[in-house]
Amino acid sequence: MSLKDQFDAAVAASKQLPERPDNMTLLKIYALFKQASEGDCEGKRPGFTDMVGRAKFDAWDGLKGTSKDEAMQQYIDLIEELK
Template sequence: MADLKAAFEKAVAESKQLPEKPDNMTLLKIYALYKQATQGDVEGKRPGFTDMVGRAKFDAWAELKGKSGDEAMQDYIDLIEGLK
């Protein structure tokens, strides 16, 4: 568990230093996996129609509902490794 958390924190740091900026769909996936790993399932109301970015982020996070924090951490690590 401690190893996974350390690897996750390392991947978070590495995500800020990727050689190229990922496309928007990949950025949404990175965001959603991070939120799921650190906060669990999405809560609250979906942002309104005028908040397109907030809505996209909410939807991406909501798709991961039920995924454990450990699973989300591992998926996040794998995704960042694949982008390096």
């Protein structure tokens, strides 16, 4: 099974976790997914009135420089831990 296939399976599994992860874990899942699928974060940071958008941007931006393959592997590992 290729890394991409494992990643796709983990994405599907993330929607069926036994319980909802805490907000920090959800941010990490989001950031790893974005890094794995789109690469480094680009664009402007949302303003302070958009706290959710800002938190997502900061989490994703924190992974800058991480390869897509590395982000995929981290995502797979995190979802496996949460199962």
